[in-house]
Amino acid sequence: MAIALGFFQLAGGVLAQNDPDPLKKGFQDPPNAARPRVWWHWMNGNVTWDGVQKDMEWMKRVGIAGLQAFDAGMTTPQVVEERLPYMTDGWKDVFRKTAANAERLDLEFGTASSPGWSETGGPWVNAPDAMKKMAWSVTRITGGKRFAGILLKPPKTTGVFQTSTAGGILGGRAPGQNPPEYYADQKVIAFRVPADAVLPTPTITASGGRLDAAALSDGDIEKVAIDLPADKEIGGISWIQFDYGRPAVVRGLTLATPIAPRLYSGIDVSGRNGAPPVQFRLEASDDGIAWRETGAKIQTGTAVRTCSVDSVKARYFRFVSIRQAPLPPATPARFERPQQPPPETIPIQELALHGEATVHSFEEKAAFWNNDGYYELPSGTEGTATAIKASGEIDLTSKMGPDGQLDWTPPAGNWIVLRIGYSLTGAMNRPASPEATGLEVDKLDAAAIKRYEDHYLGMYRDATGGLTGGHGLQAMMFDSWESANTNWTPQIIDDFKRLRGYDPTPWLPALAGYVVESPERGDAFLWDWRRTVQQLLKINHYDQLTRMLHDIGMIRYGEAHEAVFATRRV
Secondary structure (H helix, E strand, C coil), X not given: CHHHHHHHHHHHHHHHHCCCCHHHHHHHCCCHHHCCEEEEEEECCCCCHHHHHHHHHHHHHCCCCEEEEEEECCCCCCCCCCCCCCCCHHHHHHHHHHHHHHHHHCCEEEEECCCCCECCECCCCCHHHECEEEEEEEEEEECCCCEEEECCCCCCCCCCECCECCCCCCCCCCCCCCCCCCEEEEEEEEEEECHHHCXXXXXXXXXXXXXXXXXXHCCCCCCCCEEEECCCCCCCCCEEEEEEEEEEEEEEEEEECCCCCCEECCEECCCCCXXXXXXXXXXXXXXXXXXXXXXXXXXXXXXXEEEEEEEEEEEEEEEEEECCCCCCCCCCHHHCCCCCCCCCEEEECEEEEECCCECXXXXXXXXXXXXXXXXXXXXXXXXXXXXXXXXHCEECHHHECCCCEEEECCCCCEEEEEEEEEEECCCECECCCHHHCCEEECCCCHHHHHHHHHHHHHHHHHHCCCCECCCCEEEEEECCCCXXXXXXXXXXXXXXXXXXXXXXXXXXXXXXXXXXXXXXXXXXXXXXXXXXXXHHHHHHHHHHHHHHHHHCCCEEEECCCCCCCCCCCC
């Protein structure tokens, strides 16, 4: 192929000299601006100056006009006599010679926006500057008397959601990586809930397996509460039953199970091994004998999923598996889940019924993760009458001490106090060599991004001996987004006010799954929240980095992003 391309360029050059047609001439002998650039992977320190020279001479000879060096890792074994780890003296010596050689050969020389090929991260990013998601805790208080105590501290777990350490699809924490933990408080909000939203303590039983009933609703979505034996026949059922002792009203359901495996070029990229999806429905009964469907259905295979329930009143509720034939995948064949037989057991980490009006699929609407069927998600059911009234919320942020201590006498009624802050997603740049792997920078924080890029560009100015900008190292490539999701940054409340024109504080409970005002109005706020995250990503990350590169004469390239790893769930 290289010989054919070289011959085409030579023949094209001869023909173009005698042809007056500028379009034909430009096609046969294109200018450098129209010639291809190539990705050039320096894998896991397997770099020599001799190999670099030969690569560059070949690229110039066959008509390539530019090269973008990616220092990457993966599992490449050492094949050179002396491995040159990223940014060591030996590595920088080769890189400096490379920049000078690119100048000599008139090759546009670029590098990636971080080690690996996603996205902007490295070992110099500290925990306060890393990617974040909202974290919260729930403390229930009975009004009419003084509360003096410490509010439950939100989980500081590094991962995609609350106590989950899962890293998301092609992003976040990967197996074998142990990013640090970090938590900071932001807001404390109290709101009243109706009396029937406080569910009695149920007696919980199951069709089989060893059940840890307390673990089903303790908020720990990593610990398996039951390995529910699966019925092997299509049409058969396995179940978990809640007996409240008296009629109770259920308005929501949360299920946490291990993430189902997903393949990328034959590799499980889900962050963990999980069972194939199983669908469940919620049934209700007044006597524990005759059961009726509530209309609520939910599927395993996602770290956490919440669905609304249509204000169903009953003494008994039963969570029932629906055995069915496998459905065809909704994603391209390259990204299919592996074909597996039905599971012997169904590991369930959390199964909680809620008395409060609940946002359907709030985890996706609040941008903890994606859903390619997002616009098919319903707003929820029967949430308006029992929804939180924004005007009735109380901001207690100034009343909580640094240790979480709150001294407050609420008015009569049943109150929930949300202690809201943020922890880390655990996203790390990948696939980079071990020496070059670290936390992904907070893409929504302009100051953190500037600190990242100042450091990064400084390393390359040193590595090239100052040959950056219009000469030597001329370009930076922003490759695929594999950093999973983010939905919080320390200044996001002020940013939201500026970009959306109203204060999000009264609406923050919607980010934790509580309906505010109505399902439709809550969903409208959540759309505004995601839109704000989107704009901050554009303005503070991509736009700022582009300006910083242009200011020193560098070009910015970018790969179009897509959503092939999102899963359709309604």
